[in-house]
Amino acid sequence: MTMQNDYLENTFGLGGKCALITGSSQGIGFALALGLARAGAAVVLNGRNETKVQHARDEILAVLPNASVHALCFDVTDHEAARKAVDNFELSEGPIDILVNNAGMQHRSPLEDFPAERFEALLRTNVSSVFNVGQAVARYMIGRGRGKIINICSVQTALARPGIAPYTATKGAVANLTKGMATDWAKHGLQCNAIAPGYFETPLNAALVADPEFTSWLQKRTPAGRWGKVEELVGACIFLSSDASSFVNGHVLFVDGAISASL
Numbered sequence: 001m002t003m004q005n006d007y008l009e010n011t012f013g014l015g016g017k018c019a020l021i022t023g024s025s026q027g028i029g030f031a032l033a034l035g036l037a038r039a040g041a042a043v044v045l046n047g048r049n050e051t052k053v054q055h056a057r058d059e060i061l062a063v064l065p066n067a068s069v070h071a072l073c074f075d076v077t078d079h080e081a082a083r084k085a086v087d088n089f090e091l092s093e094g095p096i097d098i099l100v101n102n103a104g105m106q107h108r109s110p111l112e113d114f115p116a117e118r119f120e121a122l123l124r125t126n127v128s129s130v131f132n133v134g135q136a137v138a139r140y141m142i143g144r145g146r147g148k149i150i151n152i153c154s155v156q157t158a159l160a161r162p163g164i165a166p167y168t169a170t171k172g173a174v175a176n177l178t179k180g181m182a183t184d185w186a187k188h189g190l191q192c193n194a195i196a197p198g199y200f201e202t203p204l205n206a207a208l209v210a211d212p213e214f215t216s217w218l219q220k221r222t223p224a225g226r227w228g229k230v231e232e233l234v235g236a237c238i239f240l241s242s243d244a245s246s247f248v249n250g251h252v253l254f255v256d257g258a259i260s261a262s263l
């Protein structure tokens with residue numbers, strides 16, 4: 001029994017590791033931060049709103065009083081701000097072993113009316129952010145010869161839906177950027193992978209959750225027959241953060257109740 005526990009701890013445990021999760025003041029990012037903290041990692045929360053990030057920190061500490069929970073507020077679309085925040089953290093607190101590029105946004109509108117400014121904002125928030133924070137953290141990981149980067153894609157990485165063409169484009173780009181990261185950085189000991197969530201109840205999806213017609217469509221369209229619960233993304237994230245995935249690189253792991261597997 002002890003040997004089994006040691007094996008699991010050595011393979012999947014995250015004790016002694018530190019994980020930065022962007023956009024973790026709510027929704028999927030918060031659930032992943034809590035899950036990684038439960039697996040033993042120190043976690044670094046991020047978002048633009050300091051009050052929300054502090055509240056998220058308090059929530060994790062209320063559940064896990066002994067957890068190490070940091071707050072690092074910066075805008076992921078700002079290349080310089082991301083670099084400075086990561087530099088300061090690495091110098092003052094220590095290495096970031098795991099990066100989860102989760103921060104993202106959505107805007108729904110028919111493509112013919114889609115505001116150009118929102119298109120640019122989607123590119124900056126969903127794609128440039130992955131480059132900005134990924135490069136800032138990878139420079140340290142490369143020096144150490146190890147590190148884990150997990151980018152949050154979407155079922156829209158593989159499939160389009162009406163009214164969200166630009167979001168679909170950004171999530172396709174994140175999948176290809178993940179492959180590029182793995183291609184450039186595997187030789188430095190980094191594993192760069194992605195998780196593609198299906199439909200999960202979060203503030204980002206509040207309009208869809210509130211729409212009974214959408215929920216009814218989703219229940220029929222998803223073979224699992226329901227919305228995902230954010231905790232159901234944690235196992236994939238622990239796997240991709242741990243030694244268990246030491247030869248998994250450039251992979252996009254769909255966690256979507258089989259929606260992307262079926263017509």
Ligand code: NDP
Nearest residue numbers: 023025026027028047048049075076104154199200202204
């Ligand atoms: P939410 O809108 O609930 O949360 C987004 C988080 O990102 C917040 O903490 C927000 O905090 C932060 N954020 C947004 N913009 C920035 C920025 N420029 N800089 C720093 N932080 C930022 O989203 P979800 O939890 O639903 O989604 C998280 C990720 O998962 C996104 O990449 C999304 O595309 C993806 N996804 C979600 C799915 C779902 O069903 N919910 C399905 C598939 C993918 P603040 O605004 O205070 O900065």
